[in-house]
Amino acid sequence: MELVNAEKNLRKRKLISLVLKAGVWLCGIMTVGILIFILLFILLRGVPNINMEFLFGTYNSDTLSAFSSIVTTFEMILISLLVAVPIGVFCAIYLTEYAKRGNKAVKVIRLAVDTLAGIPSIVYGLFGMILFVNILGFRASVLSGICTVSIMILPVIISSSEEAIKSVPDMYREGSLGLGATRLGTVFRIVVPTAMPGILSGVILAIGRIVGETAALIFTSGTNVLESPTLDLFASQRTLAIHMYMLASEGLPHSKDMAFATGAILILVVFLVNLATTKLAGRLGRLGNDK
Amino acid sequence: MESTRKSHFNEKFMQAIFFLSALASVIAVVAICLFLLIRGVPAIGEIGFMKFIFNESWKPTNTPPSYGILSMIVGSLYVTGGAIAIGVPVGLMCAIFLAEFCPPAVYKIVKPAVNLLAGIPSIIYGFFGMEIVVPYVREYFGGNGFSVLSASLILGIMILPTIISISESSIRAIPYSYKEGSLGLGATKEETVFKVIVPAAKSGILTSIILGVGRAVGETMAVVMVAGNAVMPIDKIRLLKPIRTLTTNIVTEMSYASGLHESSLIATGVVLFVFIIILNTALSLIKAKSLRN
């Protein structure tokens, strides 16, 4: 009951298969190509414009220095992490070590974390503007920005920490409890240190997110730029990413050059962040393999 | 005895702290909803729900002003649709490449590249779009370059990592036995991958697309730099004409808005938020369905 000439069809099938194979290779190469194009485009025009005055000088319409923006970016990273990391890690500890399976509260918390992860930056920005800038009266200030991004980075810290804590083998816990340690002691002396690479990779991802954030900060910490750096939480001062946005939208040749320079710095940071997370994830991966 | 009681207290105390920290996310979500609604809904009430959502005339500084955001809603749909049309085929093919065809040595280059693409800030994409994509579109397709097409291209690139990573892992999760079954019938590797493996991974792929839609709908800075941001009457929207989306409506006008104008921008954010909630619901439905199977 031979129905078709399978041999004859084979040539056509082989050709289609070859086209599909070429297609997936092409898309793989294209993805890498796009990345390289973007990186080279920014770095080649940006790096030559980076100089000491730009990095550490006083801001004025000639230097367009990023110094004050750099300092504010660091300040924002540091304080947001101080706020969000404990909350996020504790939340992950609750979800993995304390919450009972199928607990209603856990479902609600997970839903909330997923929702936070999906909310667009601009909505965070609106919320921060309404609550921190207006209602709480922080004005457009670094403080308002910090409050806003602290909430924004919660989901990434929670999910990386949860993932990491879950991957700690149960025998570690049993070993510790068996030696008479309390549950709390086990959590802080065994579980959290073992999960540290994963937690750190969440922290680093959060840093990446803060450094690159624009839409959530434009109406909270504002677009203002000071001549020289300040650590005043109530000052309105832009971060690096907003510095780049403002320079880019001015459209003058000099400011565009400096936008490239700022972009190059941002890309460098993103690159380091990626490198660090990959390294840490690798360490956590090895831990998981020991099981 | 004393120390046992103390450690018992510590345990209870820290447990309460853990629980409160876990509640922080819930409180944050509730607060975000609450404040957006408190500031946004009265504006919608004042403008009139129908006039706000289904009217395409946005003239907040006219007397009398009109606040219709239909054109922005349609604009968001257009650029998102464009991003999906560009990003999904390329991303899915790249995911298939990574999961099934990529030699290990090449994987060590492509995978980190995808991760790096995910980490690049929107502002960089926007700037790249403004400096490269917009002039290119102007040169080769016409118009002034700030257009639906430019925004779609940039968003299409931006959603690539989301589509790739999630599709790749769902393709990898398909049991080897399906592949054996298909190859055993005389299918080629490519036929097997495209006709059996990829369809079997469809719920994961759908998840990646919805997350991509979420990212595209919510993206602001990259779009504002390439879309031209003019409010277009719906019947005048073209691939090569400028466009304004929900997100860019907020960011272009908020700095000088006040009164009802400001509230109407917040209300625009509420509409955006509703879109995101719909997408999240779709995601959990897919998750629940794939768990049942």
Place this chain on the structure above:
Amino acid sequence: MINNDKIKIENVNLYYGEFHALKNINMNVKEKEITAFIGPSGCGKSTLLKSLNRMNDLIEGVKINGKMLLDGIDIYKDMDPTMLRKRVGMVFQKPNPFPMSIYENVAYGPKTHGVKSKSKLDEIVEQSLRSAAMWDEVKDRLKKSALGLSGGQQQRLCIARAFSVNPEVILLDEPTSALDPISTMKIEDLLVDIKKNYTIIIVTHNMQQATRISDKTGFFLHGEVVEFDETEKLFSMPKNKKTEDYITGRFG
């Protein structure tokens, strides 16, 4: 009636990297007979089965030499693997229907090989399911997912799927090891029934199964064929001491 040799295996050696998995195998498989491979786990019986339709090609680091001939043609030199697999079908240890409808599962093979007409496909699907003795069970739910079937039904569906491309040889790799006794019985009856049309090779852990259904049996140990003979002879008066030990349950 004397059947012809369908498959000839000549001096085949197979290596997984350094591991010598098949040692100098020589064997002739007759047309329209059931041949059973028995032996303890890791003895090479599944490896040999899988190399008969080149499923071992998928595994990295496999090296094979010697000759395997299907109707006199060298399957490693002069045949495209997809054409080989069309002629030599395979049923796996665990039922592996695709996550599609029952109909689509059976239609997948012929569609792949270029059958387009809907009526032709309908005909093939019905024919294949009838041959697998499950048409009556599933004819009213062809559009339902194959994953909703019981384990035994899934395995018979996989057999029907193997029939669908009109093969000459069907290889079965412990097809009933994951099934209950009643499903196993149904599949055994089915195999005996279809051997008039197909050459069948079955790997089995279960010696009773081999005696119940096979014409020839090969006993494998440490990558070698210790004894290959008519099933009746091999089980009643084995020539080799190791075979005797194995079938009387002294080891393995």
